[in-house]
Amino acid sequence: MIWRRFFLFSFLSSLLFSVMLTNSYAASSNYETKSDDKTNNTYAASGTDPIFVVLDKEQSINVDLFQFDNIQQQQQAISLAKSLRCPQCQNQNLIESNSPIARDLRLKVFQMYKEGKSEQEIIDYMTYRFGDFVLYNPKLSMATLLLWGAPLLLLLLLIFYSFRGIINQQQK
Amino acid sequence: MSKVGRKSNVIILLIAVIFLSLLIWGITAKNNENSEVLIGEPIPHFELLSLYDPQNYNPQQANASQRYINQNDLHQLPMQLINVWASWCSTCRLEHAYLLTLKQQGIPIIGINYRDQRQAAINVLLQEGDPYQQVIFDPKGSLALDLGVMGTPESYLVNQQGVIVQRYRGQLSAEVWQRYFAPHFVSLPSTPSLSAQQ
Numbered sequence: 001m002i003w004r005r006f007f008l009f010s011f012l013s014s015l016l017f018s019v020m021l022t023n024s025y026a027a028s029s030n031y032e033t034k035s036d037d038k039t040n041n042t043y044a045a046s047g048t049d050p051i052f053v054v055l056d057k058e059q060s061i062n063v064d065l066f067q068f069d070n071i072q073q074q075q076q077a078i079s080l081a082k083s084l085r086c087p088q089c090q091n092q093n094l095i096e097s098n099s100p101i102a103r104d105l106r107l108k109v110f111q112m113y114k115e116g117k118s119e120q121e122i123i124d125y126m127t128y129r130f131g132d133f134v135l136y137n138p139k140l141s142m143a144t145l146l147l148w149g150a151p152l153l154l155l156l157l158l159i160f161y162s163f164r165g166i167i168n169q170q171q172k
Numbered sequence: 173m174s175k176v177g178r179k180s181n182v183i184i185l186l187i188a189v190i191f192l193s194l195l196i197w198g199i200t201a202k203n204n205e206n207s208e209v210l211i212g213e214p215i216p217h218f219e220l221l222s223l224y225d226p227q228n229y230n231p232q233q234a235n236a237s238q239r240y241i242n243q244n245d246l247h248q249l250p251m252q253l254i255n256v257w258a259s260w261c262s263t264c265r266l267e268h269a270y271l272l273t274l275k276q277q278g279i280p281i282i283g284i285n286y287r288d289q290r291q292a293a294i295n296v297l298l299q300e301g302d303p304y305q306q307v308i309f310d311p312k313g314s315l316a317l318d319l320g321v322m323g324t325p326e327s328y329l330v331n332q333q334g335v336i337v338q339r340y341r342g343q344l345s346a347e348v349w350q351r352y353f354a355p356h357f358v359s360l361p362s363t364p365s366l367s368a369q370q
Contacts, residue, residue, distance in 0.1 A: 008184050087322045100287060104317055129320035131209035146194075161180070 077113035216318035223307035271303035
């Protein structure tokens with residue numbers, strides 16, 4: 001009896017887990033993102049076009065050699081950028097990903113931090129444009145109530161049923 | 173087996189059914205394409221060059237000589253379609269044929285050329301036809317960043333007040349148009365009927 005319940009609960013938890021996974025990102029193959037190997041294409045074959053685009057180089061100097069005021073500011077900005085998901089990646093944060101959009105957003109986070117914007121202002125800037133998708137810690141709202149509450153609910157149910165099972169067995 | 177045990181089995185079964193239906197709903201609802209983000213918000217302010225720089229390319233269009241474009245140019249008409257594209261994006265080129273159909277139906281389209289090279293973009297328009305009234309050249313992706321563009325193609329519908337009323341990530345097709353965009357044109361008196369031609 002206990003074992004059957006145990007299996008049922010593990011089945012339910014794995015179900016819940018897959019719901020979370022599919023909700024967090026259902027990958028769409030219908031749009032494309034720019035990666036570095038796409039800089040050249042068939043239409044850019046004319047002799048006047050530069051093969052390496054200077055803009056990306058500028059961007060990478062801006063991001064990689066960004067000057068913070070002090071080490072504390074740098075650490076805080078990086079930890080904030082780590083809590084934000086790159087909008088076009090499956091599961092990489094703004095520090096891990098080197099896609100052009102992640103680099104731009106990373107630079108934006110650093111700049112806003114240096115300007116003295118609060119973490120909430122930076123998070124608002126990101127969610128205004130890209131939605132809650134960019135947050136690794138989703139807000140607690142009606143839509144995410146199940147996401148936050150279900151694990152706790154499952155745990156409580158498991159404890160309740162386990163205790164009841166033990167008490168029932170002892171009574172026998 | 174006691175009555176209580178049977179009752180709890182029913183409860184467990186009920187929970188399993190609820191989670192299963194949630195799982196199926198989670199898989200089938202592809203709500204990341206028809207994004208609600210930025211709908212109801214005004215278009216961001218910007219000042220960017222036109223791709224139709226007279227020195228490079230003159231497509232014989234009304235505002236081809238215009239060099240700089242800003243947010244006010246995006247809401248001159250009752251409904252304006254804005255399409256983000258790039259020459260390196262093969263899905264955009266598949267979408268191109270449908271955009272040309274939309275143009276024939278009288279839908280005004282302004283393009284945003286995203287992280288691209290000018291000549292490459294112009295080559296696409298020369299070889300495959302040009303569905304746009306105007307193309308904003310955005311090589312650094314600055315306007316695209318403010319519009320929350322994740323990838324190309326991406327399309328926005330803007331009303332005359334400059335407010336985004338619809339947004340779609342991915343390739344536009346007749347089906348997508350009917351579902352998400354055509355309803356916004358129904359209430360407009362002066363636009364040609366789009367639904368009749370599908």
